[in-house]
Every structure is written in C-alpha cells, then in structure tokens.
Amino acid sequence: MATKVFIVDDHYMVVEGIRSLLQNEKGIEWTGHAMNAASCLAFLQRQQPDIILMDINLPDKSGIDLCKEVKEKYPSVFIIGLSTFNQQSFIQKMMDSGASGYVLKNATQEELMEAISVVIKGKIYFSDEASQVLTKTDANPILLTRREKEVLELIAEGLTNNEIAQKLFVSPTTIDTHRKNLLAKFGVRNTASLIRDATKLQFI
Amino acid sequence: MATKVFIVDDHYMVVEGIRSLLQNEKGIEWTGHAMNAASCLAFLQRQQPDIILMDINLPDKSGIDLCKEVKEKYPSVFIIGLSTFNQQSFIQKMMDSGASGYVLKNATQEELMEAISVVIKGKIYFSDEASQVLTKTDANPILLTRREKEVLELIAEGLTNNEIAQKLFVSPTTIDTHRKNLLAKFGVRNTASLIRDATKLQFI
DNA sequence: CGGTATATCCTGTTTTTAAGGGATTGCAGC
DNA sequence: GCTGCAATCCCTTAAAAACAGGATATACCG
Known part of the structure; x- marks a missing residue:
C-alpha cells in the first residue's frame, strides 16, 4: 500500500519541487497540499495522510503550533519538519511538538525518500545537516529560564x-x-x- | 529562439520546483542551476543565459553582492530576484544592484512566466506582493545616512x-x-x- | 543664491545600566 | 536531609545613555 503524503508550505515553488521529486516514486501517493495552517486542518477533517511534510514558516500560524495541534487531533499522522532555517531552537521546538523528523529544503531526493521511509516505520529521522546543527549547538547551548x-x-x-x-x-x-x-x-x-x-x- | 534560464538557489527543492514549473513551457530553455555564488560565476564564464533567477540567501555570498558582480561582468544578463522574504530593504537592495525584477517564492507558474517575459524585453517586473510591500513601505521609509x-x-x-x-x-x-x-x-x-x-x- | 541635508561639535542634567559584592526563599532530585 | 537551581531582593559605585537645546561647516541641488 502506497504511503500517502501531504505537504504544507506557503511557497508554491517548494510545493512544486517536492511534488516533482516524489511523483515518479512508487509507493508514494501524493494526496495534496495546503498553503496555510487553516486549509491543512480542513483537509485533515476529511482524510488523513500517513505523512505530512510541514514548513516551519506559515502565514497564519507557526509550523510548531500547527504540528502540536495536528498531533493532538490525529496522533497516527507522522510529521516531518521542513525549513530553510537550521537554527537549533526551531528544530528542537519542532521535535518537542511531536514531529518525527526534520529535513532541510536543500535536501536531495534520496534524503527525502529516506526520511519518509524511516518515519513511516515510527522512527525518527534527521537530515545530516540538521543533526550536525543539533550536536554542534548541544555543545554550546544558551539555556534561559x-x-x-x-x-x-x-x-x-x-x-x-x-x-x-x-x-x-x-x-x-x-x-x-x-x-x-x-x-x-x-x-x-x-x-x-x-x-x-x-x-x-x-x-x- | 528560446529564452535561456539559469537558476541560483541553494535549496534543491526550490530548484526542482522551478524546473518543474518551466519544463513544459515552450520558449524556455533550462540551462542549468547553481547552488552557490561561486559555481554560478564559474558557469557564466562558459556561457551566458538570458535570465538568471537568483535567490537572495546563498551560502557563500549574499544574492545582492552576486547580483552586482554578475551585472558588472555580464551586463546583458537579466536578473530576477527570488526570495521568501518580502522585506523592503532586500527588494530595494536587489534592484539597486541591477536586478530587473523580483518574484516571491510563493509565486504561481503564471506569475513566473509573466516575470520572465516582461524582464526579457528589458522592462522591470514586480510580483504583486513585492510591489505591495514596496508601496507600503514607501509611505513609511526609514532612510539612514x-x-x-x-x-x-x-x-x-x-x-x-x-x-x-x-x-x-x-x-x-x-x-x-x-x-x-x-x-x-x-x-x-x-x-x-x-x-x-x-x-x-x-x-x- | 537659498534651502536642505549631512556631519561635526558643544554644555548641561537626568535616567538607566553595568559590575561588583551578597542574601533569602522554595522547590525538585538524589 | 542535602544540593543545586531558580527567583527573589538589597547595596554601592561608576559608566553609559537619554534628553534638552544649542552651533558650525560643507555640500548638493533646484
């Protein structure tokens, strides 16, 4: 059975890019995309994909908040964070909010496919760069109360x-x-x- | 004769997205892409496209600097800025550096095609949102010496x-x-x- | 030429921070 | 019960910034 993938990203070019990367992959079913948090939640009321690729920067709500909300309502849906920013706090917050993985937007097709196949099994996936960032900043974290x-x-x-x-x-x-x-x-x-x-x- | 288009963007997904948006367009010839400023300049030494779609955020150099450098060496190449940020100063700086247009990454295929066809004629193109930002901030500019x-x-x-x-x-x-x-x-x-x-x- | 903008410099006063030193409470984990 | 941390509070001195209200020279532009 094919893995149903849904995208939330306000940048049309990124949506197109992902669609293009996934369209020839067997085992992947493209179920659609949303350009903002509201239409993502509306879509989920009708049907649930297996995996959501979710941008951190959305026009109406932060991806971190949306991630939390989606995981509360639909715990079985796996979420992979998607962002150009490789800031420690963003990645960490996304994972804290229930995401199962994190991929940067300069990821290759192979990385993206690997992320999906790892996450669908219920495991956690980090892109190389994202995990580098995490380990780097772990060495020098500024923790505020x-x-x-x-x-x-x-x-x-x-x-x-x-x-x-x-x-x-x-x-x-x-x-x-x-x-x-x-x-x-x-x-x-x-x-x-x-x-x-x-x-x-x-x-x- | 087809318009030769080249992309500079460090995000693979965006490159793929643009390629996908342009691949079925007649009159557009995809000449390649670069993920950073250095390889863009290396490419230009061998051949010059008609239009470069250029991200503002590059790993090795800002798009603004790259834009300036490209326009100095190859004045006949038209540059369209490309960014998720719709900040006044970015757009302004890009235009000051010799860009002929500015498109946001959430632009549709139609917008992108229109931008290319306008710019290739030597005119200036702004996406709706970008020009909105400009006129908005024109009303309230902070001009520093x-x-x-x-x-x-x-x-x-x-x-x-x-x-x-x-x-x-x-x-x-x-x-x-x-x-x-x-x-x-x-x-x-x-x-x-x-x-x-x-x-x-x-x-x- | 006159107007405007930029950059420079001055003398004050008052408010706010920085940087040093400590001290007490309450709570969570071992 | 002790330890460590967070949060609270206090004192003092010196430095920095904000506020007020100026002046002068230069350059560019219509």
Whole structure:
C-alpha cells in the first residue's frame, strides 16, 4: 500500500519541487497540499495522510503550533519538519511538538525518500545537516529560564528595568539581576549586543 | 529562439520546483542551476543565459553582492530576484544592484512566466506582493545616512559611544548625536528596541 | 543664491545600566 | 536531609545613555 503524503508550505515553488521529486516514486501517493495552517486542518477533517511534510514558516500560524495541534487531533499522522532555517531552537521546538523528523529544503531526493521511509516505520529521522546543527549547538547551548526569557522580551520591547519590574510585580533590583545573568549567559557586555545575539539565535 | 534560464538557489527543492514549473513551457530553455555564488560565476564564464533567477540567501555570498558582480561582468544578463522574504530593504537592495525584477517564492507558474517575459524585453517586473510591500513601505521609509548605518552597526556590535568615536576618529558627542537621530528615525526610546527594530527591518 | 541635508561639535542634567559584592526563599532530585 | 537551581531582593559605585537645546561647516541641488 502506497504511503500517502501531504505537504504544507506557503511557497508554491517548494510545493512544486517536492511534488516533482516524489511523483515518479512508487509507493508514494501524493494526496495534496495546503498553503496555510487553516486549509491543512480542513483537509485533515476529511482524510488523513500517513505523512505530512510541514514548513516551519506559515502565514497564519507557526509550523510548531500547527504540528502540536495536528498531533493532538490525529496522533497516527507522522510529521516531518521542513525549513530553510537550521537554527537549533526551531528544530528542537519542532521535535518537542511531536514531529518525527526534520529535513532541510536543500535536501536531495534520496534524503527525502529516506526520511519518509524511516518515519513511516515510527522512527525518527534527521537530515545530516540538521543533526550536525543539533550536536554542534548541544555543545554550546544558551539555556534561559522562563523568567529570563520573559525579561529578555520586555527588554527588547524597550522597557526599562523599572517598567519591567512594575509589569512583573517584582523589585527593579530583581530585573537587574536577571539582566546581569542574561549578559553573562550570552557573553556580551551590554544590551545592544544582547538583543542582537538574542535575535540572531531566535530567542526573540 | 528560446529564452535561456539559469537558476541560483541553494535549496534543491526550490530548484526542482522551478524546473518543474518551466519544463513544459515552450520558449524556455533550462540551462542549468547553481547552488552557490561561486559555481554560478564559474558557469557564466562558459556561457551566458538570458535570465538568471537568483535567490537572495546563498551560502557563500549574499544574492545582492552576486547580483552586482554578475551585472558588472555580464551586463546583458537579466536578473530576477527570488526570495521568501518580502522585506523592503532586500527588494530595494536587489534592484539597486541591477536586478530587473523580483518574484516571491510563493509565486504561481503564471506569475513566473509573466516575470520572465516582461524582464526579457528589458522592462522591470514586480510580483504583486513585492510591489505591495514596496508601496507600503514607501509611505513609511526609514532612510539612514551612511554614517548613521555605520554607527548603528557598531552599536549592535556592543561598542560604547567612546569606542565608536575612537574607531571613527570623531568626538563622542558626535556619536551621541547620531544615536539621538537613530532613535528619532526609528521612533523608539532606547537602544534595546532600536537594535530589535533594526534587525527586523534588515538594517543589521 | 537659498534651502536642505549631512556631519561635526558643544554644555548641561537626568535616567538607566553595568559590575561588583551578597542574601533569602522554595522547590525538585538524589 | 542535602544540593543545586531558580527567583527573589538589597547595596554601592561608576559608566553609559537619554534628553534638552544649542552651533558650525560643507555640500548638493533646484
């Protein structure tokens, strides 16, 4: 029985590319595609594919949220993340949300086919590059606590320590301490490079 | 005579997608693809296509730089920018570097064909969404001077006013003024949100 | 020529951060 | 019960940035 594959990606060219890569493969049945999260969920109400190839960047909802929602409603559907970004946090979040694998958009046909055949068996698949990224960043992870993330975002919003303190109902000196720890964890000297690095590493 | 089209994009799936979209079109001749700037330039030494579809994000060089270089060496080749990002500055920079058009990766086959046929005549083509973005941001452009950009980047690097002043051989008070103007132009209150907004708007 | 933009520099004051030092509570895992 | 971590709070000093309100020179452009 052929493996039913469905694609969610807002880039028409990528959808076409995948379709073209899979169309001559025996054992693969192309069940359709969606350009956003909403039409993906609508499709799933009617029928469930075996595998969904899902982009992380969608217009109406992040692929991470969609992944979570799909896995809750249809646990038997396997999801493979799909993205140009090879950022640690994205890959990790996708897997945390229930994805069974992760493939970068510069993957070859062989990689894609291997990913599908591995995942359909219930196993986990990482593309070479994705797993490289994971092991690389595992060596040097910046782990922030809940509170630190919260403070970081408010700093980026432009709030001062006093304003953040008011908003979180704590003392300004507490915010100061969190700030101190953020600078230390990122290994930077001031707010400017903190925000820059945090943005590049997708914390904001 | 068929229009010779060449693709530069590091994402195999996108290359496949475009190939699939163009393969049945009469009047289009697929001359090949490159996954990075270096192999694109190597290809051009041997033969020149009529049109290059060029991604903005390449592994070894930005599409903007590659565009400039290609136009200098081979002015007769028309370039169409290709990107998922619909950021004002990217589109603008691509056009400034000599591109003749801009198409988003979620373009349909019709849009792509129209872009090629318009550009081959020496005219300029914008996809609907891209031009929407341009006109939108034209209403609210943040125009920085050379010096302001320079200062902005050094602020993001984490340098203090004094350090920036030393580096640029000017007085610290001058840097202070530039900083004041940057805050005003971005409409923000402090460095944190300045860096955040500047990053999101691709100034950094 | 006059207007505009850019870049430079100044003197202040006030607010905010950075960087050093500590300290206490509560909770989870061993 | 101890350990480690997260989160909270406090103090001090010095540096940096923000805010206010200027001035000057240069260059480009209609």
